[in-house]
Amino acid sequence: MIIKSPSPAVKIPDISWPEYFFARIEPYHQEIALIDGASGRQINFDELRQNINRVAKSLQHKGYKKGDVFAIYAPNIIEYIYVFQAIMLIGGVITTANPLYTASELELQLQHSKASCLFTTADLLEKVSPVLETTLVEEVFVFNQGDTANSFELLLQDNNDIELLPISINPQMDIAILPYSSGTTGLPKGVMLSHSNLVAHNIQIEAQQDVVCPNVDDIIIAVLPFFHIYGITVIMNLGLCNGSTLIIVNGFKPEQFLGLIEQYRITTAYLVPPIILFLAEHPLVSHYDISSLQYVMSGAAPIGEAQLLAAGERVLCPVHQ
Structure with a gap:
């Protein structure tokens, strides 16, 4: 039996990742791509x-x-x-x-x-x-x-x-x-x-009907490590290919994390369950203005529906898995 996606088939171009990546970022010039969270360097x-x-x-x-x-x-x-x-x-x-x-x-x-x-x-x-x-x-x-x-x-x-x-x-x-x-x-x-794996992954994510892809107006907090495939493909590659700004963060530190969301009016956060639980339960969250968040996703490991809903109530936007 052949199992197919409910989404329409997508065409994967037979090109290298650099060809694809540079073509995708070609429209962007003076737009900010990267900001160091610690120093503010852009x-x-x-x-x-x-x-x-x-x-x-x-x-x-x-x-x-x-x-x-x-x-x-x-x-x-x-x-x-x-x-x-x-x-x-x-x-x-x-x-x-x-x-x-x-x-x-x-x-x-x-x-x-x-x-x-x-x-x-x-x-x-x-x-x-x-x-x-x-x-x-x-x-x-x-x-x-x-x-x-x-x-x-x-x-x-x-x-x-x-x-x-x-x-x-x-x-x-x-x-x-x-x-x-x-x-x-x-x-x-x-x-x-x-x-081809990298190119296909990027295209497949963008083709998913239930996934909100970032765009040139989005600011993404890059707190997940770049050594991990989640940080590579979803934050680095997907974010930059869509012209978003990445706020580069060296590890999760609660006050810094919340402070950067407030300071840079971060719109998008690709996270993992421990950080989702932090957003859902920690009293520190209420001391920061994180109302700029529009899309939060939890990945890399499962998390319960109750925790997703609790986190969504704190950040005032749906939290996806």
Whole structure:
């Protein structure tokens, strides 16, 4: 028996993720794409495009090529998005690691994924350094390190004199990202997702009749981690493809979370059950103006209908699952 969706069939173009992504963000220029929740630093779509291209050209110029695996071991920061999109632009494969991993957990993923390059932050280096000798990682770039030898900032320098060489990508066969499972039934396992997988996911979400997609007027709080597939596909990819502004947040901190919703008049929140329960039950919520919220979704794990309704009453908008 063939099981079909009640929604109409959608056509998935046979193109790479970078082709799709850049076509989708092409209409947006001076509109704000990213805001760092801690510092208030803003990046518009023109700057986003420029920085992705700079990182891609720098990596390619250093000799990285199609099929090379790059690990990102970092919390949510603006630069995460530059790296993520740039790697696919040169045909590389991204494996994202939980920044809360211990050194041994990180070591396992680096070994299994065969990553040759790693992006991380200075405060995580103490967990990175001990495991490098047992992995294939040959180069480490550190975010927010100024002009030091291994600083990520060097990849962002003006390189208009360097040409980005075209890469032939088979969208259905070539791996784009390699996120790892949580390991609940054993060791974490790499999940091979192709360029077509990413394109199809974005189109399928937008085609669902019961899902309200973000648009250029929406402001999304990016509190869920970018290392997780939920943060990657629903917040980063879906949000930017629709011209929304992402408020980048490094982890859930109750007062900061509520304060950012109030400060930036956030309209859209893609969340997980523990945060939904916080919104439903915590007295702190009533001390902030979160009336700007128009769409809240809970994902990644189930939550009861009663909790959804309770959260909806607090945030004054429906909470979907």
